[in-house]
Amino acid sequence: MLCSLNAWPDPKTPTLPASSSQLIKVGFRPATTAGLPALGTYDAALVPGPAPSNQSTAMKNVKFDFSNFTALVTGGASGMGAQVARLFAQAGADVFVVDTNAALAAQTAEAIGAIAMVGDVSDPEFCNRVVADAVARTGRLDAVVNAAGTIARRTGIETSNEDWQRAMAVNAGGVFYMGRAAARHMRAHGGGVVVNFGSIWGELGGPGALAYASSKGAVHQVTRTFALELARDGVRFNCVCPGEVDTPMLRAAGRVVPLNDAQAAEMGQRVVPMGRLAQPQEIAQVAVFLCSDAASYMTGAMVYVDGGYSTQ
Numbered sequence: 374m375l376c377s378l379n380a381w382p383d384p385k386t387p388t389l390p391a392s393s394s395q396l397i398k399v400g401f402r403p404a405t406t407a408g409l410p411a412l413g414t415y416d417a418a419l420v421p422g423p424a425p426s427n428q429s430t431a432m433k434n435v436k437f438d439f440s441n442f443t444a445l446v447t448g449g450a451s452g453m454g455a456q457v458a459r460l461f462a463q464a465g466a467d468v469f470v471v472d473t474n475a476a477l478a479a480q481t482a483e484a485i486g487a488i489a490m491v492g493d494v495s496d497p498e499f500c501n502r503v504v505a506d507a508v509a510r511t512g513r514l515d516a517v518v519n520a521a522g523t524i525a526r527r528t529g530i531e532t533s534n535e536d537w538q539r540a541m542a543v544n545a546g547g548v549f550y551m552g553r554a555a556a557r558h559m560r561a562h563g564g565g566v567v568v569n570f571g572s573i574w575g576e577l578g579g580p581g582a583l584a585y586a587s588s589k590g591a592v593h594q595v596t597r598t599f600a601l602e603l604a605r606d607g608v609r610f611n612c613v614c615p616g617e618v619d620t621p622m623l624r625a626a627g628r629v630v631p632l633n634d635a636q637a638a639e640m641g642q643r644v645v646p647m648g649r650l651a652q653p654q655e656i657a658q659v660a661v662f663l664c665s666d667a668a669s670y671m672t673g674a675m676v677y678v679d680g681g682y683s684t685q
């Protein structure tokens with residue numbers, strides 16, 4: 374099923390039952406050990422819950438607390454970015470939805486109580502303005518999740534100059550420009566977290582989508598390099614690397630287009646070891662985890678969330 378705003382749970386009615394949850398406090402702590410409470414007094418804890426079934430897509434036993442926390446989500450109008458924005462908002466963060474799609478950004482932002490910022494992340498000046506605006510409005514910037522992305526499904530031989538330039542400008546450039554603007558602020562203000570959307574194809578190669586796979590490889594290296602450069606400044610950079618996720622991007626530009634429900638189910642069964650496509654929330658919850666103190670020792674990581682695909 375395509376991600377539908379109308380199908381979202383009411384943000385005021387979290388799907389996470391309080392009785393089976395424990396809060397993960399995320400009033401931002403830097404990645405350096407300075408300032409961390411001693412072991413044993415740390416208030417972030419994952420509580421063992423019932424084992425998720427193969428079809429489970431929701432966080433039933435983990436609840437994040439992102440109060441006093443500002444998050445920017447690029448590509449936040451649709452798909453996985455929209456789910457990241459929703460999870461942040463449900464957990465109390467001030468959220469900015471950054472997207473080229475003005476109508477959808479406004480709709481998403483209104484549904485979750487966020488602020489929409491419309492523009493193109495391939496424009497470095499826009500990225501600088503977005504960071505400055507978020508800081509001016511909330512006085513802080515704790516996390517940036519870069520989910521904006523574009524794909525042209527063409528082999529290397531078919532790929533045009535424009536396909537190449539657009540993929541590199543949006544996917545690689547957007548992650549660099551947003552990451553640079555965020556890192557400059559975060560390093561000067563005690564730290565922060567950046568999570569970039571890479572892809573299994575950024576490591577494995579992507580036959581039939583050369584420009585996209587190449588741009589995602591660049592995303593991985595931008596992430597690793599920022600992570601190493603800023604590891605002692607309290608700024609963490611990580612990548613979430615999805616496999617095949619049932620989003621508007623996959624339905625409109627997947628291996629088969631347009632992809633109907635039966636074809637999506639068949640493709641998941643055939644291609645993914647777990648036998649199904651991911652739902653956007655299943656990737657979003659990992660991105661949000663990476664922004665939390667529960668991931669305080671993670672930087673420079675490529676986190677594959679792919680139902681086993683890259684292990685084959």
Ligand SMILES: NC(=O)c1ccc[n+]([C@@H]2O[C@H](COP(=O)([O-])OP(=O)(O)OC[C@H]3O[C@@H](n4cnc5c(N)ncnc54)[C@H](O)[C@@H]3O)[C@@H](O)[C@H]2O)c1
Binds near residue numbers: 520
């Ligand atoms: N769907 C998958 O199977 C899959 C797999 C691996 C990685 N990814 C990556 O995950 C991320 C999210 O993808 P999705 O599947 O949720 O896609 P989606 O198409 O549902 O959402 C992408 C959003 O990015 C926005 N966007 C595109 N170009 C932009 C730009 N230049 N500036 C600002 N916003 C822009 C779009 O308007 C859209 O709202 C992307 O980076 C994508 O490459 C997706």
